[in-house]
Amino acid sequence: MLRQRSKWLVAVGGDMGVDLNRVIEQVSKEKGIDRTIVINAVEEMMHSAARRTFGPERNIESRYNNEVGEVELFEIKTVVERIANPASEVELNEAHRKYDPDAQPGDEILIKLDTATMGRIAAQAAKQNLIQHIRDAERKQIYNEFKDRKSEIVSGIVQRFERKNMIVNLGRTEAILPEKEQIPHERYRQGDRIRALIVEVELSDKGLSIVLSRTSNSFLMKLFEQEVPEIYEGIVEIRQCAREPGGRAKVAVYSKDTDVDPVGACVGMKGTRVQAVVQELRGEKIDIVPWTDDQAELVCRALAPAKVSKVIIDEDEHAMEVIVPDDQLSLAIGKRGQNVRLAHRLSGWKLDVRSDSDAEEEARAARASLNAIPGIGDINAELLYQWGFRSAEQLADANENNFEVEGISPERARQVVHAAREWVGRKRAEQVKRPEAANNLAGTSPAPDLIPAPEPGAPAVTIEAAAGGNAKDAEAE
Template sequence: MLSDLKRIIDQISRDRGFDKTLLIEAIEEAVQSAARKKFGSRRDMEVRYNEEFGEVEVFQFRIVVEKAEDEQTEISFDEAIKLDPEVQIGDELGEKMLDISDLGRIAAQSAKQVIIHRMKDAEREVIYDMFKDRIGEVVSGIVQRFERGNMIVNLGRTDAILPKDQQIPKRSFKQGDRIRAYLKEVRQTSRDSQLILSRTCDDFLGKLFQLEVPEMAEGIVRVMGVAREPGFRAKIAVSSSEGDVDPVGACVGMKGSRVQNVVQELQGERIDIVTWSPDPAKYVYNALAPAHVSMVMADEDANSLLVVVPNDQLSLAIGRQGQNVRLASKLIGWRIDVKSEQRYNNLQDEGYQSLLKLPGVDESLADQLFGKNIFSTAVLAQKSVDDLIVIRSIDEDFAQRLIDEAKLIPFVAKESTQEEIAPMKEPESGIQAPEVEIEGAVEVPPTNESEVEGTQEAGTVDKAE
């Protein structure tokens, strides 16, 4: 067995990328541990690997004495002189022990465990050095198995783990499928997997576009922001350093080929591609597409935006369960308050403001009161309970409380009617959105829709969600 040791060391070092020295040290440590179990732990032993002969040699060192009383640490002068005629009493004499094949089964098993442990440690170091500089890249592998919801992915040299909370919900893979994921973390020491993957992080979407869009690899088009609700919808903002390169069109590709590749990788996640702008008002105008925006007012101190949209665009701007405006807010990093033109007009009315001062009255209820021609607290104070309970959210007790409270709040102003409310005008501090088509948004369907011819310049408008 030992005659082939040199060949085995060379082969393992080559196949697994180990430094040969690390493997030799592991073998020496293992043999020394086994020899101590076989011959006693008090012996002064030294193990050396003879690379010339491909053998592991075990030496023990004992003190030369006149008459040995402890065989593990002492050797008699008569025995020592047979080994070295020039030896003197008090010298430390080294002696080669028996062949390590005589160590025995238990000692050999112990040596095997030490070697395996050292090899695992060495392999972890190799894997760490190999992947530590690849954090943030997209890696490709094969689905190996599933463990308590976590996915184990074979990357070729080693396995990585895709935790359950980093998987796109309601999207399934089976054993043997090829999968791409974002390398999120590389652990230097870990009993479990060293490599942690993710398919739900925002950076994964940006990296996929970088792989699909040559202009990004050249540095012409850049990803400026990403916001995702994994598995459902995402928004990505892009910009171009060259005026003649449309960043949105570059990401879409001919007939939508580039963006469709990303959509397929994300298994149908809808993607909005918008043009980035340093102006928050213009940026939110693009980010809320396909909804049309009438006016934007920015409060830079509070990092908030008031966005006014046509009445028939409100549900489209907000999106299903607030998804569209939520993603736009995350993309920009500002708080966004979306209001319809009608509600914005109402908020400018003094009578409407007086209604909002009543306990329990919010904008929604104030809108309903306006719909019943109750334009101020002065008008409300003159109404009866029967006049108010026709509104679904008002019962008799609440109606009476509203009337009583309205009588306590004075309102001195010309009573307006719904018809007298002036059309919306842009406040001096407001930022009027330009009356042009939206040039910074593309709504990408998750499945086969009508093909996109050439570069997309205008955002498609979906049905209100």
């Protein structure tokens, strides 16, 4: 290619033995750049060289002559009757004699320049300018090609590694797969083929940058789109996806056609479709659940394979308390909390998973705390518990003006809150007094023995307990 560029410059310099058209065609084909862009680069190259040779004050124009296969240089001058600026003007008589017999004052004429007068330094500068223009044009064309391919899976060859980042050859250009976008524990070697998702395409002064990812949720979704025709055709939708790359993923799917089972479509005959995705992700386990607009039901499905006993929803906190059987607790939480984390990401709700026994114990403690408030009663305590109150302290902190509990009148609600505050206040006061009383006791003399020590020489006293638990009479020996 360097040899061809050299021939190109010779041709521009006046050697008509080389067909510049052929060189342009070859460069255009090899670089994948439009022929017009290459010609513009050649014209710009010659224009830059001409300004270096003839001076920047002269108005010079470069034009590519397709018929003869060379770049022609012209100086633009204005026809005047008397010259004031020789660099930009030509006298009328000279214009009639040399260039155009019909020229009139004010006309612009093109005066062809001899490119052979351009020196070696100007030619070398022109060459560098041309190379830069070709590179810029190539980068821009590749950018235009890849910018519309964002969120698309591409295949490439592992070229090399730079600080744990993987450089992937995509054919016409290179892309980078950063360490954070690589699936943990995956191992690739130079020359291996790899598939990844294009997540970023940028063109800056530093050049073209294409960033890939194998850890994004979109990569998993695109893999399913390639493997499942129903997703590609829009019959089945992936509504939500959550991943811990290399470990486990959960995918919520929905079918627009009631006759199409979304889960079955994604799994495929004997699991062939989902297994193809699992193999691409190097064994990442995938749970596919049917989507539902019922958020509590969605959480129950997302926690599968664990079974759920009950779900308590807190709309204000956007949280759910999930109760599961005791033998399902570890299954619901998952290894190192993985299952509940993925369910949280899939649903978007904060999740607090508890076992039945823990929930029952907490419920007993909560009801006891509420029932201990004077005047509350069992019925009101149960209503308060069902409404989400778990302690007397929580009830005492409630705003009685915005206090609404179904089954309790507003007036009664205010009384309940005031009673809770009084009760909590008394408890706290008692807790303050107890340490003070203990400190006072620590500073007093010890209490006298209830049974005095016997006089010297007096008979010993023995106390025995009867079988029935009653003490016998003391007998003197």
